[in-house]
Amino acid sequence: MLVTTATRRIATPPGAPGAEVQGWLNDTWVPNWRSFQYFVLYRLLLGSLALLALLFPGDWNLRLNMMPSLLTFSLVGAHLVCTAGGLALARFWQQHFNFQLSFQVIVDIVVLAALMLIAGGVSSGFGLILLISLAAASLVGQGRLVLLYAALATLAALVSQTLGVFLLDFEQSGLVQAGFISAGYFATAILARLLGQRVMVNEDLARRRGIALNNQIRINQRVVERMQDGVLIVTRDGEIVRHNPMAMRLLGLPPSGGNLAVHAPTLGAALTHWLAGSSNDSVLLSGVGNAELGARFESTASSDGEVLVFIEDVGRIKEQAKQLKLAALGRLTASIAHEIRNPLSAISHASELLREERRGDLYERLLRIIGDNTARLDRIVGDVLELGRQKQAQVEVISLREFLGNFAVDLLSNENLPPTTIALDLPAGLVICFDRSHLHQVLWNLVGNALRHSTRGSAAVRVQAISAAGQGWVELHVIDDGPGVPPELRDQVFEPFFTTHTLGTGLGLFIARELCVANGGALTLKADAGGGHFIVSGRSDSCPLPVASDARAAS
Structure with missing residues (x-):
């Protein structure tokens, strides 16, 4: 379409017609060289048809009264040369748009006015051809220049017809026809320009909406991807x-x-x-x-x-809900820990003083109940506070045979059990990348639970280290000969505050798993095992970067 479109972002034009809209259009108008090239190509085709009419005269071109002569050949040839040159300039030298357009329109006006004079005036039909060229130029050109083109075409038509009346005996009624055609020039130019303005506004609106839609699509795509x-x-x-x-x-x-x-x-x-x-x-x-x-x-x-x-x-959502719960609980316990532990200390101290009086078995049993429950409450508060006190893992390379040997001695001594209760299967040279205090806390919880649920006989608890060859991982298997975890409870053992022990807090396994994650490892429960079977996984080839657990971050 022979229209001029804006190529930069512009404001929406005012709704009121008139000078404001015209000013907006003038401010936003930029040349459209492609449309101008189509216009020049149409004129080149028109000139070529005129040349064919001169070279092969016949009945089909008698209406134009354009007979072959040196003057007509010169005019048509000059028009073709100017048009071909204009097409080359519009294609390879896209500068001075208004000058190039005005030059091409003036060539049309001069050549067609001369041919109209030669062919007998406005009745020859060249005036209508000029009308079409003027309409096309009005679609491409800028506002005031369009009126200039119409004025030049009017002047050329009137001068051509007037010269024909005085010099070539044209009918004087042709002046009236020239006047009507001149009025048509102005009407066509104005209407074509208004149409071009309307199309320009619509195209610019469509362009801006297309850009906005494309931006929205890109944003939506990025949102969906993220x-x-x-x-x-x-x-x-x-x-x-x-x-x-x-x-x-x-x-x-x-x-x-x-x-x-x-x-x-x-x-x-x-x-x-x-x-x-x-x-x-x-x-x-x-x-x-x-x-x-x-x-x-x-x-x-x-x-x-x-x-x-x-x-x-769903698992992530549950985990987030769990961490929010723990964060809220951590903040709550941190604020009341002092108020809870002070009375607990006073109760514990008072029970110890009363124990010295030794007033009988019933008295001793009641004091023991007070002491056990006081210790349990203190342990619950300590475990909950531990969730927020965990420091960043200081990962180091730990020799499993040496570490677990010392660990087993300490735990069995604390539980007053014989050395044969825990069986260690630790190949020489196996290491794990873990924080030493974290690993001690994890194993103390796991092996302590295993002892509590085992028969406490010889090799009731087995700790076995297995290296995943070629994968850089090592696994610690803690296995007991007890009844194991019931299938209906396996999905809950790592939940905070879930416990089957009357004196338990339900936080031991949860904290153990969090510590494993913080060290770049994992803690899992093996399914379909005969007894309790927990697996601690950790790196053995290179120490991973410490991973802050969500619980500590939330606290």
Whole structure:
């Protein structure tokens, strides 16, 4: 389209018509060389047809009264040369737009006015050809120049017709026709310019809206990519149209997509059930590594009826809720620990003083109950405060045979058990990258629990070290000969404040797992084991950077 478009960001034009709109258009107008090239190409085609009419005269060009002569050949040839030169300039030298456009329009006016004089005036039809060129130039040009072109065309038409009347015996009625055509020049120029302005405004509005839409699409795409939840767009047949990286990681999807029934059968079956009219918009499923996931379906207003599927990491949400709970509890206990421990100390001291009087067995039993519960309360407060007091792990390379040998002696001495109660299977040379105090606390909790649930006979508890060859990991297996963890409780043993022991706080295993994570390792419970079987994993080839646990960060 032969229009001029703005190429820079501009304000929306005022709603009121008139000088303000015209000023806005003049301020925002910039040349459109492509449209100008189309205009010059049209004129080159028109000049070529005129040359053919001169070279091959016949009945088809009698209406124009354009007979071959030296003058007509000269005019048409000059027009072709100027037009071809203008096309080359518009293509390779895009400067001085108004000058190039004005020059081409003036060439048209001069040549067509001369041909109109030669061909018999306005009745020859050249006036209408000039009208078309003027309309095209008005679409391309700027406001005031358009009126100048119309004025020049009017002047040329009137002068040509007047000279024809006085010099070539044209009919005087042709002056009236020239006047009407002149009025048409102005009307066409103004209407074409208004149309060009309207198209320019609409194109600029469409351009700015396109830029805004593209920016919004980019922002939305980045938001979806960075979401902690997975997002899928699937067809009603289960074909994955698009998914974000989190969905690919949670469900193990290939980058190219695929079908839900193939890559996530549970989710595909849930989608089919939902499309069939199920009122349940969400479903629980397992993802990569048996991660607990939740899927939620949402219909869209697209013409293809695509479905949005949101995948949530339920395990992460539970972990966040747990850490928030611990953070709140840590702040609470930190604020009241002093008020709790002072009365506990007073109660404990008072019970010790009363114990010295020795008034009988019943008296001793009551004092023992007071002492045991006082110690339990003090241990609960200490364990809760430990969640916020854990320091950053100072990881070092620890020889397992030496460390566990000393550890077993200390623990058995504290429990008054024979040395054969704990069996150590520690190959020589095995090391682990761990904070020494953290490892001692983890094993004290695990081995202490194992002793409590074991038979306390010979080799009732076994501590075995296994190296993962070629992977840089070492595993410490703590195994007891007790009844083990019931299947229905295995998902809860690492939950804070969960305990099956009457004197337990329910924080030992949770703190142990947090310490393992802080040292770049892990603590897991082996499923389907005959007795209790916990596994501590840690690096053995290179010490990892310390990892701050969420519990400590939250506290």
